[in-house]
Amino acid sequence: MSNYIDDELLAFGQRLRQLRKYRNLTQVDLEISSGVGNADISRIENGQKNIEIITVIKFAKALKIATKDLFDYTGDLPE
């Protein structure tokens, strides 16, 4: 896969981890609230997994943020 895509999957994963921890959720908590398996969450957070927009939307809902926040890799943390 091309570098810019690898880099962005990694940045997305790191942002997801940052926001999950900010909400004081474990991967299992996020699994329960989003319906996405925690093994997948771990791979996603390590930039090792391409996922669908629907999964991203579920994460955003579980984290009580706007979907765009998950792609704002260097942005502020939400209220």
Place this chain on the structure above:
Amino acid sequence: MSNYIDDELLAFGQRLRQLRKYRNLTQVDLEISSGVGNADISRIENGQKNIEIITVIKFAKALKIATKDLFDYTGDLPE
């Protein structure tokens, strides 16, 4: 599929169309620059297709915008 997901796929599609037109690109132009078939682009713009993050990243690169802009449904148009 649940309503909030349907609504967001529709919002995403409308934003993609808005940004594509803002860049004066046809669906075929976007197909050529992103590698995503124009039939798929049409379904995506109509909120009828779930896609992968990698496809979104390719769209953002082709439109010369940040990926987060594609999820900023009511946001300003980029420079």
